[in-house]
Amino acid sequence: MDIIKRVLENLTEEDIARYHDTPTPELKRCLLSYIKDTTRTDFIDEHWITVTSGSDEGITILMSMRPKRLVFFPPTYFWYYTFAENMNLHYEEFPLINDMRIPEVELRRDDMVFIPNPNNPTGHLFEEEELERIFKSGATVVVDEAYFEFSWISSIKYLKKYDNLIILRTFSKAFAFAGQRFGYAIAHPKWIEKMEKFKQPYNVGILTQMLVIESLKNRWLFYGRIKEIEMERERLKEALERLGFNVFPSYTNFLYFKTKNARGLVKELEKRGILVRELWNGIRVSIGKKFENDLFIKTLSELISRGEGVAE
Numbered sequence: 001m002d003i004i005k006r007v008l009e010n011l012t013e014e015d016i017a018r019y020h021d022t023p024t025p026e027l028k029r030c031l032l033s034y035i036k037d038t039t040r041t042d043f044i045d046e047h048w049i050t051v052t053s054g055s056d057e058g059i060t061i062l063m064s065m066r067p068k069r070l071v072f073f074p075p076t077y078f079w080y081y082t083f084a085e086n087m088n089l090h091y092e093e094f095p096l097i098n099d100m101r102i103p104e105v106e107l108r109r110d111d112m113v114f115i116p117n118p119n120n121p122t123g124h125l126f127e128e129e130e131l132e133r134i135f136k137s138g139a140t141v142v143v144d145e146a147y148f149e150f151s152w153i154s155s156i157k158y159l160k161k162y163d164n165l166i167i168l169r170t171f172s173k174a175f176a177f178a179g180q181r182f183g184y185a186i187a188h189p190k191w192i193e194k195m196e197k198f199k200q201p202y203n204v205g206i207l208t209q210m211l212v213i214e215s216l217k218n219r220w221l222f223y224g225r226i227k228e229i230e231m232e233r234e235r236l237k238e239a240l241e242r243l244g245f246n247v248f249p250s251y252t253n254f255l256y257f258k259t260k261n262a263r264g265l266v267k268e269l270e271k272r273g274i275l276v277r278e279l280w281n282g283i284r285v286s287i288g289k290k291f292e293n294d295l296f297i298k299t300l301s302e303l304i305s306r307g308e309g310v311a312e
């Protein structure tokens with residue numbers, strides 16, 4: 001890709017040898033311009049953002065503040081559990097109800113709540129009212145917008161009203177940057193200051209920062225790719241529905257459907273070289289290239305006709 005070539009051509013030995021601001025002033029400017037362009041927010045300046053090595057680092061930085069109780073609404077991003085368990089943190093879970101809505105829960109000011117929006121693994125978006133109900137509780141609320149670019153819907157505007165809200169973003173999804181590790185957080189400066197105290201000082205390398213700057217300057221290149229993924233996603237969703245599956249509406253780069261014997265089906269698919277995930281008794285499938293999606297549907301329908309999986 002041209003972006004990678006251009007960055008490597010400009011990278012000097014001196015760049016690599018030195019420590020750099022993390023983020024550099026130029027990266028901050030590019031991120032701010034991107035945030036403003038895509039969410040029409042005018043109250044955010046450089047004090048409202050910090051960068052992380054993937055948004056998983058953002059999650060672990062926040063968890064390392066050791067809140068009294070973590071709150072999750074499953075089905076949710078399964079790494080929240082792993083990180084919490086690794087750090088020996090207390091968490092409670094309240095499953096989504098009535099078609100994946102957030103249940104009424106009594107939250108406390110010393111809770112830290114994690115909500116992916118759009119949600120992983122279902123792919124759906126929460127309603128503004130249900131999110132605002134959580135923001136109003138006074139608990140620290142982390143809205144994990146890893147898939148923002150597939151919905152263009154953000155809770156950023158609530159940052160003006162609620163200083164207990166932290167938004168996490170990543171370049172791993174729409175910007176296809178998972179191997180390079182880059183994420184960022186947007187929050188009231190008091191949270192950004194706190195995150196910066198908890199994180200390693202130079203947590204994002206200069207090459208990553210340069211690649212992100214170049215990607216943001218050429219962001220229109222990625223928009224075409226997002227559109228293609230969305231078109232493929234809707235085609236795959238229809239094909240799955242024709243097989244009888246009830247597929248959740250998705251604002252991400254994957255689809256999720258419930259099925260009896262999800263685990264068995266995933267194993268059978270794996271034997272045939274197709275990797276999908278079994279999560280919360282359902283299957284999450286990432287949107288691949290057209291031929292990969294076609295192969296998935298063909299293999300799945302063969303398995304179903306042999307009685308290996310039953311649509312629910």
Ligand SMILES: Cc1ncc(COP(=O)(O)O)c(C=O)c1O
Pocket residue numbers: 053054055056057077116120144146169170171172178182183
């Ligand atoms: C909801 C959610 N948050 C965070 C992440 C982690 O992304 P990153 O690669 O930026 O660490 C993922 C990745 O799958 C995700 O789905």
